[in-house]
Amino acid sequence: MARPFLKVEGLTKVYPGGVRALQDVSFEVARGEFVVVIGLSGSGKSTLLRCINRLVEPTAGSVWVDGVEVTALDREGVRRLRREIGMIFQQFNLVRRLPVLTNVLTGRLGYVPAWWSVFNYWPPDLVQRALDALERVGIRDKAYVRADQLSGGQQQRVGIARALMQEPKLILADEPVASLDPATSHSVLRYVEELNRREGITVLCSLHFLSLARRYGTRVIALKEGRLVFDGPPSEIDAHRFRQIYGEDAVEVEIA
């Protein structure tokens, strides 16, 4: 690999309560990869993703994104970094009482003057881009509906459109389909996959189901109790590896 796009080195996170959520995690990701993070609940997947855009402050170790040492940035630096990293959440995290369009536009907040927000001002070209983003995820007609009027799958597509507005070079998706039914899960993940394939956006996505990881990931990283226990192509996860990651009693469930 030439210079890696994302580099995580010796990353450790100890929460104030003393929980060691990540322990000495290191890996590298090349530009354009679709990396799926798997692991049991509590294994540290969310913590790992949040350390990359500093929503969580790492205790030790370092993170580089596109040649920038994230862990060394000051407040303003972190803000600039976050502008270029889209994030998608399990609970969608839309502002429920705001229209879909405004939710999408918030993806652009890092680039517009702060005082515009006092008047909720958005220039027409950004509004047009937000509408285009909604068009891409197939819900252009919902632009002026309140976000909480949408179904779960539609809300997650708004979440993707919001990330799209950032024109990100990296997307962090934290269990983006864990609240959705199987069919909707696929339709949402296909949008993420399309962004990855067509625009070359690097994706780091945590998923519950190994079947989804196999279907969408170009590479899989597995965490267990905060440690990296697997890093390789999805095809290498056989029954033995599976038990290593998920525990001796685990049975693999398929998702259609």
Next chain:
Amino acid sequence: MTGRGLRLGVVLLAVAAFAYGWRVTRIDLGELVTKAHLVRPLVRDLLRPEVLERVPRTQEVAVPVALGGPPPPLGAARGPRVEVSSRSVRVGQEVELRGEGFAAGRPGRLLWRDATGAPSQLAEFTTDARGGFVLWVRIPDTLGDRGELVAVVGLPQTVWRPSETLRLVAERMVETVFLALMGTAMGVAFAVPLSFLGARNLAHGPVGLAVYGASRTVLNVFRSVEPLILATVFAVWVGIGPFAGVLALGVHSVASLGKLYSEAIEAIDPGPIEAVEATGASRLQVIRYAVIPQIVPQFIAFTIYRWDINVRMSTVIGFVGGGGIGFLLVQYINLLLWQKAATAVWAITLVVALMDYLSARVRERVV
């Protein structure tokens, strides 16, 4: 001491405290019966508020006159008329008045109304069989350079009209509602910024935490001061009247709204905040797009609720000099004017019930 002994001790102590309390507060249930006759007239009067009053219907004709100037213009009049021998007069001059078209054989009064509108009686008369009268009066010593001669003739019929008390009560009731509104507005103006500073989930870093602690302390101190005491202090400070009431309610509202607001902020979903922060938004933008949309409904509901409470509270605050209906009520009570007091009490009850209903409806709508 054993468990049983301890329990016995506690029971004995409770009995002693109760007995002592009974004595110092001079509880005498018998008085409720033996002195019932004292309260009867009061209760009766409370059930008969002065709402309407019966007044005789009158015929009234006013003729303007000038003192040492050209006679003022006369309005066109229908019905009863009064002619004055001269409408350009001097103080002390005698003028002749001829009235016609009034009710026949009724008592009448002739009044002088000076430039300020204050009336004084000059003469009494009775109309003749055809409804006319002739009268000589002397122009009295007066303020200003004009006045009116007013003939008022009483008719046999009477009319009901809102009583003077009702008008006064209504006026003070309106004052009270606005007093509560201004107090609430003052509370909102200070409580909104304080609540943001005093919300745990928005406090970041050591400075943020220090500001959070300071705001919380301010709110707690304000809240621990009784509004009645505040009102007394402000009545001394700015004088008895509605402004003292506004200040007292305002300070109290800052504290209670500040607490409710900051609790509303603390209860919001952190997800959208995290999501907006993750886009690289600044603090101001995060507050505008992720915090405010989540709290606006509660803020509106709490504010209306506070206004409702403030209307109630302002009646009590009026008792100690805070203006509004409460101040009027306590004056009536001190003068033993129970029927007038009853009018005020009923008005308060009505308005409070109405506010209660309306605020409940509005809260249902917004939340």
